Amino acid sequence: MSVLVSPHFVTTSATSADSGESDGGEEEEENDILRKNPSGGLHILDRIDNGSISPDPMLYNTLLKRCTHLGKLKEGRMVHTHFVNSNFNHYQVIQNTLLNMYAKCGSLDNARKVFDEMPVRDMVTWTALITGYSQNDRPKYALVLFPGMLRVGLKPNYFTFSSLLKAAAGVPSERDGRQIHGYCIKSGYESNVYVGSALLDMYARCGQMDAAEFVFGGLMSKNEVSWNALIAGHARKEKGEDALVLFWKMQREGFEPTHFTYSSLFSAFASTGALEQGKWIHAHLTKSGLKLIAFVGNTLLDMYAKSGSIEDARKVFDRLIKPDVVSWNSMLTASAQHGRGEETVERFEEMLRIGFEPNVVTFLCVLTACSHAGLLDKGQYYFELMKKFKVEPEVTHYVAVVDLLGRAGILDRAERFIREMPIEPTAAIWGALLGACRMHKNMELGAYAAERIFELDPNDSGPHMLLCNIYATAGRWRDAAKVRKMMKESGVKKEPACSWVEIENAVHTFVANDDAHPQREDICKMWEKMCGRIKEIGYVPDTSHVLLFVDVREREAKLQYHSEKLALAFALLNTPPESTIRIKKNIRVCGDCHSAFKFVSKVVKREIILRDTNRFHHFCDGSCSCRDYW
Template sequence: MSKSQGLKALNALFKPTSPPAKTTTVTTTTRAHGPSRSPETHFIPLIHASNTLPQLHQIHAQIFLHNLFSNSRVVTQLISSSCSLKSLDYALSIFRCFDHPNLFVFNALIRGLAENSRFEGSVSHFVLMLRLSIRPDRLTLPFVLKSVAALVDVGLGRCLHGGVMKLGLEFDSFVRVSLVDMYVKIGELGFGLQLFDESPQRNKAESILLWNVLINGCCKVGDLSKAASLFEAMPERNAGSWNSLINGFVRNGDLDRARELFVQMPEKNVVSWTTMINGFSQNGDHEKALSMFWRMLEEGVRPNDLTVVSALLACTKIGALQVGERIHNYLSSNGFQLNRGIGTALVDMYAKCGNIKSASRVFVETKGKDLLTWSVMIWGWAIHGCFDQALQCFVKMKSAGINPDEVIFLAILTACSHSGNVDQGLNFFESMRLDYSIEPTMKHYTLIVDLLGRAGRLDEALSFIQSMPINPDFVIWGALFCACRAHKNIEMAELTAEKLLQLEPKHPGSYVFLSNVYAAVGRWEDVERVRTLMKNRGVEKDPGWSYIEVEGQVHSFVAGDHAHVRAEEISLKLEEITASAKQEGYMPETAWVLHNIEEEEKEDALGSHSEKLALAFGLISTAPGSTIRIVKNLRVCGDCHSMMKYASKLSRREIILRDIKRFHHFKDGTCSCGDYW
């Protein structure tokens, strides 16, 4: 049923004079020795207690044997339990086989469909209910309103509001809150506020939910002053009121105001803490998010799954492996199960913090793996350059009956690109369209350009771009540009740079990469010309920063950083490791420096790259032989890559560096990427 058909049906079928549906009554039989338990009262608790679909099927069979399928109470419970077990098709088949559906049967189905995000089905069965002259009640309408809100259909919403008024239910508190919530979610906040102003109960304590819905609505559209004024005017507040406003400030990036409210909050619950933890993490202050998580535990508040996932995401962003391991230990010691949400977050954390073995172990232990869990694991193998493991995981996923989606193909194409498996990557790209009917997105096209470009097949990459059915964007031309720089193809680099500057004249990457291409072949006049153009246009190079975790504390460095408390020791250690590396054959690759300056100054500039500062700090701050893990926000430059190889050999340590593209595992003077990056 289309939305327009639903709108016409609602307009035509709302009949406030429709009589209430008759319900089936079942009498208990009486024997000479007193009343006996009816079959109905025997089966309903059994249905309610069933927690698997096979159990429900067995009970359903017994209901048929006892000729109870015409009993509406039994059928209502069957439908409700089927929906609770996420078996919507089974619930619908039960409904279709029942000859005399009444209000209770419809309510169970409409509610089950809405709660399982089958919103169109919920609305269409509501329309069917009206066609059968079954009058909806206060328990029907909230779930229909929820479905209309999810469909964001303004016409259906207004029509349903009219139907609520015809039925005389507009002042029912349950229905009214749902109406206001619907208007908020379909973008009609004005109607929601009008309903609120007309509500006779709005100044009573029991109307807290109505106030909270409006506060949420104002926050959603960014009207925080209105949200705050509503909050201040409330006759009484609960934790949900505080959490709604705090979340509003968090979503709008005003963490200071959110923190003020959080401190003032009389009783903080797990939602309050989770909102703040998630807010700090989403706004880039991952260290603060983690400190909030530990404070929460110290105050005796048990986290929920969302809290744990938010904390693990913060660890993932800054490479805080030790903190992530500590969270994992807490989960194991406090009865948390490795369900798909927590399991997926742990796999992602371990993979992106450099411990792919632990990621794989958690993946195996995770219960109820879904498509996201598989995609995170395949991505993990891909960014660590483990093509064979990524491919095996892909095959196992399909054997488990899970079909790949566009994200899975992004992961497997990334694995092909990083490992140089060009032909297999091209085959996967074709398979995506031909075998799975998945249309490639711009990201898939970018990966094919990257795949061909890394392999030096630049002409093929350019031809591929020119034959694309969609217009290439900045990122696609950027992928080709990086390949031109790596393979020193000046002519194609200039062509690509022209495209990049046309698309985004203010993007610093275009200027930096082009200047590096010229520098690599000694065209210093062109380097200076690009640098001057960049300066005249007010374009600034993105600052490079790196994170390193030592004893559970994350330290950050920016290029040229001298602010660290151990800056002098770091500088001395870096000089020492550079001198030792030169004795082993290391030569600073000064072509990576943007400025046309003296050779000695270029070496100094290279020495201030953030990953080198993090490396030096790691060498003076951790035990000999321990692994050093560094997270970098940009792609590691060739000189730093070379230095890391020498440093791993000289220090006899493994150095794991995560840049914006992939992981590099340096050990005994070599890198896991095989210098193919």
Template structure:
């Protein structure tokens, strides 16, 4: 643009004429080129008295305004100035003028102004061809006025495939998938936009089974449709389906792009499927896929969540371009793998390097402090957020409550919640309730638990935590009353499950699971394991089982938790001395933690268990969490 202005200045300084052929590239470049300046074109158009009368130039500026105005005010006034200048020059707007105008109204959601222009078009019987109608439909759809958009669509004498796509996409955008599918079924002809619009809507609103059925009907699956489906599965907690679809895509000789690979790596991270993740990394290198900051962060996240933090840091150190998301992912990965000291060092390195941490960076560093019980450091970083111009949000307060709660400072944690400048949500009170259980504060636990059950009636975790607090405080009747309330309200408990990858296959176990083909061997091996670890002092942790049953039955209830079955399966199916890696969907319980520590010592195996909060790396009878979790 600087060079462009210098050349234009020569025309002015040398008093050379500005015929239309020279104005066209000047205004087009300024208005439409990514490196241009729309204000330069606007000023030239509005204030040059010798301007040639060309509707094309005015349309170009309106189009440029519509392009750069996204989410910003000002389009309405600027466009009115352009239209007024056209009127002064006796230039009549044409269909392109109104098409670009309504695109601008859509981009800045100028509903009132757009509605007035639509009324003027109708009242004065001005140009309303199919292109203008489509832009009007799009305008009303973006503004959430689907009744108005539908009237324009239904009253149109001429509609094309763009008209159909615009109205369908409008219903998708506004969450009315029923009407979107109804219109989709009536379409006389469909293109890639039609299929991907409805497919994307179904995925967005978590109708994944319906989306898959539609996906299988697509006559020609584009890369976009693969991206939508694979990312949809990954983002909605169905990683196995994401990986299966990825394999299907590759079998059809369709190459993956960066967006698909990020979603596939996310699926690998959720499953703890390191072998799959390694294969994806090899694919990236083989296909020479450019590893940008987003893909780099996905690789770091995958390796960190698979428990191989050293590989994660290798990716981080080899990243050519490191942005705040790359640093944040590495910081969080170090923290969840028990290397909080390195996480804080990396955070300080981030700031020293001139990169400004964002709000998510502070969540990562506060989590690192919480995992280690570093209260003073936690408050130091929490208070430094304001110095960085970042206002603490609910997630930051949740981290601080978790930090104080784990450290046993329950009164201080409750006082922090009460003094918050924003209303605390159930996650914050839930963090305090979890701390009440860890530190056996039945009185505060009862008060906080009942508050949560009243405000968040459908969350199974609140009931389970309160029930366990009562059970561990030897208040069996209160614990049973909580569970009766659950049954009465038909609240189903999310079952604990554990995943283990062996030879590229992910196996899933539930507590007391007997569906696996090796069930007999798994139970036999675990029973033998228990005999061995009892020789080192293992005693089953049965305090939280509060039912009126014998101690032996209590041991049976907790004796076959999902991670124990996964450990037994790992002992059967992996080489002696190799690492056993397990991913669990909820927190590991005290009994399983104690048992697996002893298993690592007796059988000389490293065992990594990722629970909902962090990794536990067991080796020689010790855990990386140092029994602080």
């Protein structure tokens, strides 16, 4: 089977090696080879060696494209070896295809070696390597190539610009992206839909939404990619309302939402905990007929979990067509955050039985669940199990183990574990120990841990407030005042506590002693009424959470207007009886509010779900899902 070499192949393929375009004759020849060789055609190399067929450049080109399409790096190397020993090893078209094969298969070192050894490089050569670096998370390497391409007098095309902009989106600064934007304008590609979509995606990923909107508005024609890039940009900025408005505009202009559209929206609603809006878009996805593939299902699962609906998250997981390790990790995280430690462990064991390989995220989920549920022995066992799966512990895993030991009250072991770690302790690791000292009222060790944190991260207000809390609880007001003075002198500011609740697609935010809400009088009256009712059944305000040296009555009064209590009173006023109340808080819930919520859930006979920075608390009939272990 010999294929004739034609001048047409040599002159035209150079423009299409990277883009995948080909003329009818080449495509027909390639299909003919693949039809006769469904396994990939590599046994043809043996037939060339034994002389039964004559070698041909089109044959090498087709085989390399086949390896690229199937991601067969090993087989691609075999074709490469055969090609360099052939009489056609100087054909630039095949060299470009070879470079592209290595790049698309993720072997960037081999791609660069081919590039460096090529005597002549054209625009396709440079674009193939730039694209390879861009698509394999090596943005700086891609950007460095661009000036070299310009120096040899080559003009980039829209494939080049699209790949360069993707690379520019992967670096911290938008400076490179703006420079490439300038070249796009000079070259007349700015209004090209592919380059324009890459431009606005670059600006959106760099957080420059005004620039992204400007580019979007200037596009002569738009496609699903450009709409999705802008929606995703708003989602990353946690602007769910803006993303939702674009979603409706996209459809009015005749564009159908894709899996990427829905995934971005679910991510936006997950960050804000906007459950009702998330449910609305979920219903829209179902009506659209799109299948619940893994990456969309993962973001939908995450949205439900972070919005406080663990049951809906479980339903999504059970309906996934083909769950992957990210799906399992998302479900494990959801179970852990909602205080279902035993369930998390059971799911992890099921994951192992099915044959999924756990990764660093998987083990972090399990260790966190064990820590929050007080599963000391299991947590230590799973930490050791990481060695079996050759998963190297990261800082977050060490933090989880310190937290596990600390929550269990074994503070001496937690400190010894820190000293024996193979890595240098970070502020987060000492912070876990400090949190445990606050919980178990160990003032001396807590002060020591705090000092280590101040050395490593002096600008974090959290440890300062924890230490202040420890001193205040022990009645050492002078030491507490010293910590506050140190914060003031160092310019360290405490993050203002706030809580928010979503009602009828509107988000209402509250801060402590809030007097700006239009219903403030009704809110205060509702909480005063509720406070009286829960005191009747045993609630006693825990004034140790007021870090000021004032009399008991004043300290109790300050407790009653924490942001989460105001949000709860507002929700009681504005939601139907027996409905679930969902509240979010930007810092850890205080012990007094936690106690009050338990009593309220019993009095009003409603489930109250509170999400703070650590986890979800499900209050029902006077108890909490965390079992007061948080």
